[in-house]
Amino acid sequence: MKKPSVELKLPIIPNMELIATQTAEVIARHMNLNDDQSGEISMALIEACINAFEHSKSDSNVFIHFLIEEDSLVVKVIDQGVGFDKTKVEIPKIENKIGKDERKRGWGLQLIQELMDSVEFESSSDGTTVTMKKNIKH
Amino acid sequence: MSGFIKSTKEANQIVIIETDGYLNNEGGEAISAICYEKMSSGQNKFLINMAGTKVVNSIGVSILIEIIEKLQEVDGKIGYYNLAPIVSKTFNIMGLTKYSTVFESEEAAVSGL
Secondary structure (H helix, E strand, O other): OOOOEEEEEEOOOOHHHHHHHHHHHHHHHOOOHHHHHHHHHHHHHHHHHHHHHEEEEEEOOEEEEEEEOOEEEEEEEEOOOOOOHHOOOOOHHHOOOOOOOOOOOHHHHHHHHOOOOEEEEEEEEEEEEEEEEEOOOO | OOEEEEEEEEEEEEEEEEEEEEEEEEHHHHHHHHHHHHOOOOOOEEEEEEEEEOOOOOHHHHHHHHHHHHHOOOOEEEEEEEEOOOHHHHHHHHHHHHHOOOOOOHHHHHHHH
């Protein structure tokens, strides 16, 4: 039997990421995830959407796919931007930001990786797909 | 006052800012505008009551880091209370808790800052 899935198409407009989090909350309730797990998925999703909106350098839509599996929820955030090289993204540390000229932003990937159980990035000049997985703990 | 700022008040020479809604770039800038205005008149202790803020993003939280940095220049402090669990976890991951304090309640915050 085909696994259930939900797909969203978001225009690149400020705060559209909240539509994705509202959908994630409904799916999390359907899957009987606890509040902590639901909050972590929503926060990771916000950051992935913002990265897609800000860094894709594209006016295209951002696509969100939720794949409901027996033991996990998989969320894919897909943009059609110019891509990025993850090896060039530095791990942020607040010690390197406070009292220094370094920009205070740049936490998105770190948050996504801390909040989800696994994260994969596929990026090329045609776009980026971030695949995030949260294992179900009942 | 922006819609994100629900109220401001003072207790024990601490400015207490109550927020309501999504802490994004606009929410962060609304908090920083109040903090910087109060700092210009000599205030250097701030508390944020985040009971009405269940959702944040890293851009909004980064503006809190900017406030922490400016407060360090005037020997000031900032703290937070009534945080949702995911907001508290986000503050931990981003390291805010190394430079500012999360309190359990307003009473604990006012006496502990």
